[in-house]
Amino acid sequence: MTPQELIAGFGTLDGELRVGGVPLSRLAARVGSTPFFAYDRVRLDARVDLLREMLPARVELSYAMKANPMPAVVQHLATRVDRIDVASTGEMHHALDTRIRPDRVSFAGPGKTPAEIRQAVAAGILVEVESTTELKRVIAAGDELGIAPQVAVRVNPDFAVKGSGMRMGGGPQQFGIDAEQVPAVLAEFASSVDILGFHVFAGSQNLNAEIIAEAQRKTVDLITDLAAHLPGALRYLNLGGGFGIPYSEKDRPLDLATVAAHLGELVDGPIASRFPDASPVIELGRFIVGECGVYVTRVVDRKVSRGKTYLVVDGGMHHQLAASGNFGQAIRRNYPVVVGNRAAEADGDSVTVVGCLCTPLDLLGDDIALPPADIDDLIVIFQQGAYGLTASPTAFLGHPAPAEVLV
Amino acid sequence: MTPQELIAGFGTLDGELRVGGVPLSRLAARVGSTPFFAYDRVRLDARVDLLREMLPARVELSYAMKANPMPAVVQHLATRVDRIDVASTGEMHHALDTRIRPDRVSFAGPGKTPAEIRQAVAAGILVEVESTTELKRVIAAGDELGIAPQVAVRVNPDFAVKGSGMRMGGGPQQFGIDAEQVPAVLAEFASSVDILGFHVFAGSQNLNAEIIAEAQRKTVDLITDLAAHLPGALRYLNLGGGFGIPYSEKDRPLDLATVAAHLGELVDGPIASRFPDASPVIELGRFIVGECGVYVTRVVDRKVSRGKTYLVVDGGMHHQLAASGNFGQAIRRNYPVVVGNRAAEADGDSVTVVGCLCTPLDLLGDDIALPPADIDDLIVIFQQGAYGLTASPTAFLGHPAPAEVLV
Numbered sequence: 010m011t012p013q014e015l016i017a018g019f020g021t022l023d024g025e026l027r028v029g030g031v032p033l034s035r036l037a038a039r040v041g042s043t044p045f046f047a048y049d050r051v052r053l054d055a056r057v058d059l060l061r062e063m064l065p066a067r068v069e070l071s072y073a074m075k076a077n078p079m080p081a082v083v084q085h086l087a088t089r090v091d092r093i094d095v096a097s098t099g100e101m102h103h104a105l106d107t108r109i110r111p112d113r114v115s116f117a118g119p120g121k122t123p124a125e126i127r128q129a130v131a132a133g134i135l136v137e138v139e140s141t142t143e144l145k146r147v148i149a150a151g152d153e154l155g156i157a158p159q160v161a162v163r164v165n166p167d168f169a170v171k172g173s174g175m176r177m178g179g180g181p182q183q184f185g186i187d188a189e190q191v192p193a194v195l196a197e198f199a200s201s202v203d204i205l206g207f208h209v210f211a212g213s214q215n216l217n218a219e220i221i222a223e224a225q226r227k228t229v230d231l232i233t234d235l236a237a238h239l240p241g242a243l244r245y246l247n248l249g250g251g252f253g254i255p256y257s258e259k260d261r262p263l264d265l266a267t268v269a270a271h272l273g274e275l276v277d278g279p280i281a282s283r284f285p286d287a288s289p290v291i292e293l294g295r296f297i298v299g300e301c302g303v304y305v306t307r308v309v310d311r312k313v314s315r316g317k318t319y320l321v322v323d324g325g326m327h328h329q330l331a332a333s334g335n336f337g338q339a340i341r342r343n344y345p346v347v348v349g350n351r352a353a354e355a356d357g358d359s360v361t362v363v364g365c366l367c368t369p370l371d372l373l374g375d376d377i378a379l380p381p382a383d384i385d386d387l388i389v390i391f392q393q394g395a396y397g398l399t400a401s402p403t404a405f406l407g408h409p410a411p412a413e414v415l416v
Numbered sequence: 417m418t419p420q421e422l423i424a425g426f427g428t429l430d431g432e433l434r435v436g437g438v439p440l441s442r443l444a445a446r447v448g449s450t451p452f453f454a455y456d457r458v459r460l461d462a463r464v465d466l467l468r469e470m471l472p473a474r475v476e477l478s479y480a481m482k483a484n485p486m487p488a489v490v491q492h493l494a495t496r497v498d499r500i501d502v503a504s505t506g507e508m509h510h511a512l513d514t515r516i517r518p519d520r521v522s523f524a525g526p527g528k529t530p531a532e533i534r535q536a537v538a539a540g541i542l543v544e545v546e547s548t549t550e551l552k553r554v555i556a557a558g559d560e561l562g563i564a565p566q567v568a569v570r571v572n573p574d575f576a577v578k579g580s581g582m583r584m585g586g587g588p589q590q591f592g593i594d595a596e597q598v599p600a601v602l603a604e605f606a607s608s609v610d611i612l613g614f615h616v617f618a619g620s621q622n623l624n625a626e627i628i629a630e631a632q633r634k635t636v637d638l639i640t641d642l643a644a645h646l647p648g649a650l651r652y653l654n655l656g657g658g659f660g661i662p663y664s665e666k667d668r669p670l671d672l673a674t675v676a677a678h679l680g681e682l683v684d685g686p687i688a689s690r691f692p693d694a695s696p697v698i699e700l701g702r703f704i705v706g707e708c709g710v711y712v713t714r715v716v717d718r719k720v721s722r723g724k725t726y727l728v729v730d731g732g733m734h735h736q737l738a739a740s741g742n743f744g745q746a747i748r749r750n751y752p753v754v755v756g757n758r759a760a761e762a763d764g765d766s767v768t769v770v771g772c773l774c775t776p777l778d779l780l781g782d783d784i785a786l787p788p789a790d791i792d793d794l795i796v797i798f799q800q801g802a803y804g805l806t807a808s809p810t811a812f813l814g815h816p817a818p819a820e821v822l823v
Binding site for chain 2: 075078095096097098099100103117118119120121122139140141142143165175176177180181182183184187309310311312314315316317319321322323325330335336337361363364365366367368369370384398399400401402403404405406407408409
């Protein structure tokens with residue numbers, strides 16, 4: 010998507026980008042300091058509404074809070090989604106603070122310790138086990154606490170998903186139990202604990218609707234095979250998510266209508282006939298929050314070095330690891346950057362936007378066209394609602410933590 | 417360096433790695449939780465002693481605390497080095513808490529705000545300006561506070577240093593004032609503020625002694641040219657640092673004797689004759705602390721997926737961004753990893769060590785030979801004294817912060 014398309018998504022007033030309806034310079038004054046992250050509540054609601062409108066009614070929407078664990082965001086989304094997925098007991102505590110019922114909180118991720126599993130079982134949340142070791146720990150915690158644990162098996166599928174930003178299924182993986190091992194695991198443990206169902210998650214940040222649809226079809230087939238080995242009915246059917254958002258200008262948004270159409274066929278067909286007791290779960294983080302957030306930082310210095318113009322801002326890679334190109338990318342590509350208080354002005358000469366860290370890694374926009382900007386202008390990086398602040402090394406070089414606001 | 421060489425550096429007792437003389441399992445019991453970072457005080461002292469012994473006596477040693485800002489480490493090193501370099505006012509506060517005099521604390525880094533410069537001038541620390549804008553801010557803060565500021569100019573040299581992990585000089589840069597612009601800047605501002613001298617820093621993490629020596633020679637020549645434009649004598653001569661440490665097995669340690677020999681010629685020759693009022697400063701972070709620290713994490717799960725064996729540990733990339741390959745590396749290479757409580761055992765089959773984060777980025781050791789390890793064994797990553805904890809996204813996925821101990 011282009012910066013202009015992204016600006017239009019938030020809207021402008023008197024030439025300034027608006028977030029949550031508030032012009033950016035006013036928002037900066039309200040926050041009182043730069044840099045900061047701002048999340049737009051109206052856009053957040055619109056995103057959930059869009060998913061509700063397009064996805065089959067029987068689909069349950071789970072928010073993967075690892076994408077953005079800001080408590081206000083989690084609390085707000087808890088009033089709009091059906092489930093929350095957590096990746097740690099730290100996240101679990103925040104999820105339990107919301108109105109979502111504990112049995113609608115799922116806990117996934119490798120390497121869960123006995124202590125963490127004990128906490129999860131005591132809380133009554135759904136533990137998605139990633140190995141036989143974890144399953145044994147769940148059973149032990151249930152026995153010790155006198156609680157029937159909520160448990161499902163995360164499955165490492167026997168197929169891979171192409172085109173994902175990160176592949177998390179197929180071949181050897183640290184995630185889940187290999188599909189072909191699952192029948193033996195169920196045969197051994199299903200008499201000791203009530204296993205509700207399965208979670209298959211094959212990859213994240215995918216922008217290709219057909220590939221997502223194909224993965225969902227294969228997932229339903231795989232779970233059909235595995236469910237035959239359960240002693241009771243399948244009651245948990247987590248199809249994963251992996252819906253991507255566009256970061257670079259070349260990226261096109263995911264065709265949600267196509268994903269929804271294919272999913273509708275699955276829901277009305279095999280899922281309805283085979284799994285009458287399970288609502289399919291779609292688990293999304295980045296797709297819900299990613300496009301609703303911006304990172305706002307102020308120009309502190311403008312300098313020309315050997316013909317190249319630099320805008321030095323008061324933020325940087327300590328809040329923007331992914332935008333700096335240091336979070337899982339093989340090749341750095343610019344994230345969309347604009348001058349938020351000059352959103353209606355024409356681009357001038359190219360500039361390079363760097364952060365305030367004393368390292369050449371701290372690069373936010375390399376040789377990009379922007380309206381002429383100088384000290385005190387507000388530089389905005391889009392698509393920062395997910396994997397922004399918490400996925401960055403905030404303590405690096407000892408700068409203050411940025412504010413986060415839900416507007 | 418090989419894992420065996422690294423183990424020998426710390427020493428063992430009854431087959432266990434020792435840190436600060438304490439066997440690892442006992443240290444883990446003392447800390448009370450894993451994962452943790454442990455820094456060895458004896459090795460820290462030995463490193464400073466080595467530098468003192470080999471470098472010319474007139475050289476002042478500055479500790480770049482961005483490498484490891486743990487307060488206990490900074491306090492300890494403050495009793496052993498001559499200067500501390502800070503990269504933010506946050507770091508400045510910690511440096512001022514030590515016995516180092518304020519005028520021996522330097523503050524470098526692009527994008528210093530007027531408020532930060534005002535704090536630094538009020539503290540009486542040495543501000544290394546990275547642009548004309550910053551120089552004007554220093555003068556303004558001095559005028560406002562009625563204080564004569566301590567100030568030096570950081571220079572972007574007209575040469576580049578090959579073989580650095582990160583190039584930070586030569587060509588266009590956000591760092592420093594271009595060498596060819598410095599005479600004009602001095603002509604304009606040297607009557608308004610007393611400029612003590614210059615800092616030239618050309619690159620970091622360099623393992624080639626000849627290249628470092630060549631950069632130091634060129635730096636002295638460059639500063640000689642620039643010093644002619646100062647109205648008074650040169651009193652600050654910061655030659656940078658950039659001494660690297662070995663991370664992968666193929667890396668060989670820096671030949672410090674060669675660096676020292678060349679530096680000795682510079683100190684006894686041009687520096688003594690041209691700059692009688694300045695002691696050359698060598699600024700080191702990683703080289704002082706990097707090899708003194710280890711990261712210790714416990715195996716939580718061992719699983720085999722489609723023929724590949726995984727050790728899942730309770731730490732991960734949220735504390736080990738560089739080891740996971742996501743901090744400035746174009747190609748991921750394994751950091752040195754051992755089983756700390758089985759330091760004397762022979763290697764078994766290859767395993768892959770992954771962290772507890774729910775992302776395939778969380779890879780700590782890819783297909784490495786280790787002694788057979790299982791749940792509760794202690795996995796150690798070496799060379800973790802610098803750019804470890806603070807250079808990692810600690811809040812990612814909401815796991816607890818690791819402990820840090822100086823033993």
